[in-house]
Amino acid sequence: MATYGLLIDYEYCTNCGSCQVSCKEEHGYPVGKTGIAVHADGPWYIDDDNINFNYFPLPTDLCDLCKDRTERGREPICVHHCLANILYYGTVEELSKKLEEKPKQMLIVPQYMPRVAKGEFVHQENATDLHKAAAMDVKGTGASTFGAHRADAKVGEYEEDAV
Amino acid sequence: MTTTPKIDNGIENFRNDLGKPWRYEEDGYTVTRACAWSAPGCHPVGCGVKLYVNKDGILEKVEGDENQPITQGRLCMRCLTLTDFTYHPDRVIYPMKRAKEDRGKDKWERITWDEAYDIIEENIQGLKEKYGPESIVVFGGTGREGGPMCGPYGAAMIGTPNACYTQSGYACYIPRVAAGTYVAGVTYPEMDYAGGLPGRYDDPMYKIPEVLVTWGKEPLPSNGDGFFGHAVIDVMKRGSKLISIDPRSNWLSTRAVYHLQLRPGTDTALGMAMLNIIISEDLYDHDFVERYCYGFEQLAERVKEMTPEKAAEICDLDVDDIYGATRMYACADNAAILWGLATDQKANGTQSGHTIVALEAITGNLDIPGGQLLGDVSDSLGDLGFGWKELGPELQNKIIGLYEYPAYVGLVLNSHADLTLEAMETGEPYEIHGGFIASTNLLAGTCAAQPKRWHDAMVKLDFVFAADCWITPTIQCCADVILPLATYAERQSMVGTHYGASPNMLGAVVDAVKVGETKGDLEIQYELGCRLNPGTYARFKDFEDFRSEFRLGNLGMTYEELREKVVVQRNVSYKKYETGKLRPDGKPGFNTPTGRVELYSTMYQQFGEDPLPYYEEPQRSPISTPELMEEYPFVLTTGARTYAYFHSEGKQIPLLREVNPDPLLEINPKDAEKLDIIDGEWVKVANEFGECQLKAKVTPIVKEGVVHAQHGFWFPEEDGEEPHLFGVWRCNINELIPHKFVGKLGFGAPFKCVICKVEKLNK
Numbered sequence: 001m002a003t004y005g006l007l008i009d010y011e012y013c014t015n016c017g018s019c020q021v022s023c024k025e026e027h028g029y030p031v032g033k034t035g036i037a038v039h040a041d042g043p044w045y046i047d048d049d050n051i052n053f054n055y056f057p058l059p060t061d062l063c064d065l066c067k068d069r070t071e072r073g074r075e076p077i078c079v080h081h082c083l084a085n086i087l088y089y090g091t092v093e094e095l096s097k098k099l100e101e102k103p104k105q106m107l108i109v110p111q112y113m114p115r116v117a118k119g120e121f122v123h124q125e126n127a128t129d130l131h132k133a134a135a136m137d138v139k140g141t142g143a144s145t146f147g148a149h150r151a152d153a154k155v156g157e158y159e160e161d162a163v
Numbered sequence: 164m165t166t167t168p169k170i171d172n173g174i175e176n177f178r179n180d181l182g183k184p185w186r187y188e189e190d191g192y193t194v195t196r197a198c199a200w201s202a203p204g205c206h207p208v209g210c211g212v213k214l215y216v217n218k219d220g221i222l223e224k225v226e227g228d229e230n231q232p233i234t235q236g237r238l239c240m241r242c243l244t245l246t247d248f249t250y251h252p253d254r255v256i257y258p259m260k261r262a263k264e265d266r267g268k269d270k271w272e273r274i275t276w277d278e279a280y281d282i283i284e285e286n287i288q289g290l291k292e293k294y295g296p297e298s299i300v301v302f303g304g305t306g307r308e309g310g311p312m313c314g315p316y317g318a319a320m321i322g323t324p325n326a327c328y329t330q331s332g333y334a335c336y337i338p339r340v341a342a343g344t345y346v347a348g349v350t351y352p353e354m355d356y357a358g359g360l361p362g363r364y365d366d367p368m369y370k371i372p373e374v375l376v377t378w379g380k381e382p383l384p385s386n387g388d389g390f391f392g393h394a395v396i397d398v399m400k401r402g403s404k405l406i407s408i409d410p411r412s413n414w415l416s417t418r419a420v421y422h423l424q425l426r427p428g429t430d431t432a433l434g435m436a437m438l439n440i441i442i443s444e445d446l447y448d449h450d451f452v453e454r455y456c457y458g459f460e461q462l463a464e465r466v467k468e469m470t471p472e473k474a475a476e477i478c479d480l481d482v483d484d485i486y487g488a489t490r491m492y493a494c495a496d497n498a499a500i501l502w503g504l505a506t507d508q509k510a511n512g513t514q515s516g517h518t519i520v521a522l523e524a525i526t527g528n529l530d531i532p533g534g535q536l537l538g539d540v541s542d543s544l545g546d547l548g549f550g551w552k553e554l555g556p557e558l559q560n561k562i563i564g565l566y567e568y569p570a571y572v573g574l575v576l577n578s579h580a581d582l583t584l585e586a587m588e589t590g591e592p593y594e595i596h597g598g599f600i601a602s603t604n605l606l607a608g609t610c611a612a613q614p615k616r617w618h619d620a621m622v623k624l625d626f627v628f629a630a631d632c633w634i635t636p637t638i639q640c641c642a643d644v645i646l647p648l649a650t651y652a653e654r655q656s657m658v659g660t661h662y663g664a665s666p667n668m669l670g671a672v673v674d675a676v677k678v679g680e681t682k683g684d685l686e687i688q689y690e691l692g693c694r695l696n697p698g699t700y701a702r703f704k705d706f707e708d709f710r711s712e713f714r715l716g717n718l719g720m721t722y723e724e725l726r727e728k729v730v731v732q733r734n735v736s737y738k739k740y741e742t743g744k745l746r747p748d749g750k751p752g753f754n755t756p757t758g759r760v761e762l763y764s765t766m767y768q769q770f771g772e773d774p775l776p777y778y779e780e781p782q783r784s785p786i787s788t789p790e791l792m793e794e795y796p797f798v799l800t801t802g803a804r805t806y807a808y809f810h811s812e813g814k815q816i817p818l819l820r821e822v823n824p825d826p827l828l829e830i831n832p833k834d835a836e837k838l839d840i841i842d843g844e845w846v847k848v849a850n851e852f853g854e855c856q857l858k859a860k861v862t863p864i865v866k867e868g869v870v871h872a873q874h875g876f877w878f879p880e881e882d883g884e885e886p887h888l889f890g891v892w893r894c895n896i897n898e899l900i901p902h903k904f905v906g907k908l909g910f911g912a913p914f915k916c917v918i919c920k921v922e923k924l925n926k
Contacts, residue, residue, distance in 0.1 A: 012396050014383050014414050017806050021240035021818050025224065031821045043412055043864050051863075053417040073178035081227050083237045083383075083393040 002091040003109055004065055006076070009086040011104035013055040015040065019078035019087065020057075026066065026077040035063040036078050057087065059110035065089065179229050179236075180213065185673070185729050192217055196228050196729045198670025199242050200658035202632050202650045204306030204602070204809040207389040209658040209670035210234040211730065212242060212651075222246055222652055222676045231730055233358050233391050233668060239384075240806055240819060245652060247816050249678055253879060254632055255647045256679025266622060267640050267885030276680060279628075279644050284694045286626040286643075287321060290597040296323045297561040298596040300583060302621075303328045304603025304610055305335060306809050308684040309630060309648070311546040311662050314576050315713075316601050319550025319699045320692040324562035325578040325595075329603065329617065330610035332905035332912035336388060337575055338507040341910055342516025344574065345766035348745065348754030350664040352523055352535035354499035356394035358660060358667030359735035364401055368735070371401045372533040373495035377415055378408040378519065379430060379915075380503020385804040387503060389661040395501070398533075406488045408433065409505075410800055411829070411871055412864040421488035424866060425478040427800040428509045428781035428916025434518025435776055436474030437489045439466040441525060446493035448527030455740055455752065456524055458763020458774070465775040477778070477786070479866070493526050497533040504802070505915050510904055512911030514776040517764065521776070524760040530737050538664045539736075539744040540754065546662070549713065551576055553699045563592070568909025570770040580611075581903035581912075587620035595620075598641070600629035602648065602684070606637040607811035607877040607891050612900040612912055613852065615892070630687055635811070636877050636891035639884070647681045649674075654683030657714050657725060666733040669718060671726040685710055772907050781916035782904050783850075785868075788918070795850050795918040797834070801896050802874040802914060815879035826876040826894040828857035830921060834868070835861040840923060848872060850919040853898030859921075870921060872896040 066076035211231020229236035303313025317326030407416035564579025660667035752758035
């Protein structure tokens with residue numbers, strides 16, 4: 001069973017914000033909540049001529065790696081809309097290989113609602129709806145090399161050919 | 164004309180919608196593929212969208228269409244929030260009227276289209292009879308279909324010569340178009356990003372630009388004039404090196420080999436110095452200059468006076484950087500300049516444009532792969548001139564500014580902005596009594612200098628109607644009737660890169676949903692035109708017939724055929740000056756009086772302008788007005804774009820407002836320290852012309868002594884009635900921009916180069 005994540009080529013992140021806004025539209029997250037946000041480091045001067053100025057799109061604890069989309073064989077919505085084409089979704093294994101291709105990249109495996117997923121602070125009345133384990137892997141769709149993966153996805157619900 | 168988009172996203176196993184038809188069913192949705200163009204406003208990039216409409220006929224979501232060969236599924240936040248825009252409770256979706264005595268009050272009343280048309284017809288025809296058709300002005304903006312349609316709305320629909328883009332000196336796009344047209348006979352030399360080639364960047368005809376110059380432009384958020392901004396990222400990834408010419412550091416400039424951080428408004432001095440270096444170091448394309456340029460010797464002589472050392476002093480630059488950047492640009496096999504709005508936003512802008520076109524020409528970069536792509540003679544701004552002939556010479560000659568600024572008025576068939584305001588204020592050369600606000604929010608710090616003067620002039624008009632999606636401050640203060648404007652998901656039209664003036668793509672705008680009783684600009688023009696000026700529309704059988712001629716004239720296909728294809732790429736060819744495609748007579752060369760690129764412009768000469776570029780200081784600057792600098796120590800530049808908004812539009816969309824909640828003033832940390840201003844503090848910005856309040860953003864991206872202010876803010880959540888008008892005056896940076904500080908030909912105004920002071924708001 002594979003673990004899935006996002007590879008972020010932050011060399012070319014322009015802070016367009018399409019990841020954040022498309023995520024919020026996809027999940028219905030209101031102002032103040034998001035599954036991914038762009039953070040800035042800089043601009044500050046390294047020396048007289050050079051400026052450090054990088055943007056980093058980082059998944060939050062509300063990132064479910066778009067399991068409703070990936071279980072249908074679609075890429076996460078942020079990956080789809082990123083104007084600079086710098087977000088990649090896949091297994092950690094294949095993304096790791098890409099990580100070696102160039103500098104200024106990072107590989108992130110988010111976890112949706114981690115405290116809930118770990119079984120802590122779960123209200124008893126809701127406990128049956130949730131998976132306590134932090135499992136990132138569920139069955140693949142069979143339609144592609146990746147599959148749905150989220151902690152509270154109902155394992156086994158998706159058929160191999162349910163695309 | 165085939166499209167084979169390639170999704171370059173590394174991992175290939177995603178399902179996608181490549182090859183899907185223009186409309187299909189999926190998971191309970193009817194999905195319509197289309198190209199986006201206005202409303203929401205944007206320049207005509209024609210980004211691919213998939214519109215998901217549910218069984219109840221509601222647009223539920225929008226996704227980027229991976230079939231669109233340029234955008235390839237990517238989409239920016241302004242279209243990602245289309246559903247919020249479409250169904251926003253404040254949106255105007257029915258025609259509305261308000262009694263004239265209730266102007267400025269929130270007393271709108273829903274009416275039918277017929278009643279709206281009746282009221283407009285009665286009032287406009289009445290004014291035409293009483294004061295003449297020229298007493299009515301169409302106020303035009305930018306970015307919506309109603310922007311370029313400003314001319315036809317005036318000449319064809321109403322029958323007045325006075326269509327007016329209200330920004331002082333038409334300080335947006337048209338000064339560049341003027342430089343392109345008068346110097347080289349082409350509308351707008353744009354960076355070639357393979358938009359019209361089936362294989363895009365990998366097409367055998369294409370070559371990645373070795374060097375890319377962004378000059379007074381932020382292409383990433385602005386998509387200026389229909390250029391897909393992130394094409395810059397695409398070519399950077401494929402090896403293009405950058406030069407940035409900009410008073411602010413932005414993301415691109417920090418990636419540039421050279422960032423020439425010049426003093427705002429001094430671009431022409433830099434352009435002349437670059438020409439000087441290229442000519443004196445013999446870095447120019449001899450063959451092109453000999454065969455296709457006119458006046459090279461005179462240009463060489465003129466730019467001699469602008470040594471790089473002198474320019475370095477004027478522009479506040481390191482002279483070695485000027486040499487280095489110029490050599491890098493001139494020695495590249497192919498290079499492109501992305502010239503931005505900053506070119507237009509100074510009185511000396513025509514000359515800036517002239518130097519940029521001259522640079523592109525003498526380095527041999529015009530119309531080569533990965534250089535500056537030129538539109539051929541059949542590509543044109545489809546709207547330009549529609550209905551003009553039918554006006555007849557008497558009315559044509561009444562267009563405001565024809566005698567003062569013929570190079571401006573004649574080029575775009577628009578009345579001169581500054582003189583139109585003066586006519587409204589003084590009644591000279593004649594009185595203005597009626598107005599049509601066509602997709603512009605000119606009072607909200609967008610396309611008007613001294614917006615309070617415009618306000619005071621507009622509220623005096625006898626009758627005003629408007630077409631828009633929102634009750635803007637501009638509409639609230641003076642309109643009597645509002646016509647509800649459709650978004651691109653609600654109407655049928657088409658979109659072409661650069662308004663059709665660049666051979667990249669044409670796309671279909673498709674109606675996927677019906678919202679209230681909205682209509683598009685095309686329908687409004689036709690239906691109201693048939694009532695107000697029936698003669699001009701008599702030759703059309705019906706609306707479809709009109710739309711075919713007006714929008715699809717050159718295309719050779721029907722709207723239905725275009726919709727079926729969604730997007731067509733246009734046949735691209737290069738070096739059209741060799742093949743005769745740039746001239747109506749089919750002869751090789753350029754479409755100028757001499758048939759060459761006129762480095763020495765006979766057209767400028769004819770208009771009484773210097774035929775060669777020259778540098779002039781901004782009217783307010785440390786050099787031209789040293790005596791004012793003690794009181795106003797900062798050079799003020801304004802209006803850099805952000806991803807969140809299209810100028811004044813989008814302020815009521817929560818997910819956009821979240822990204823850019825307040826209007827910012829960027830100020831250097833050292834200046835902020837001197838003034839005891841902390842990051843996030845509200846400050847007063849003022850000069851001799853006006854003042855406003857902005858939120859300080861303390862940042863090193865501006866040099867000491869330079870501040871940058873955001874534009875276009877109003878506050879839809881605040882009281883909309885007069886005198887508050889959604890808080891439109893509080894943060895209005897255009898109050899600091901003077902009236903009629905324009906260039907000799909009437910073009911250009913100092914929206915990006917005035918002076919100001921900055922003070923703590925609560926001392």
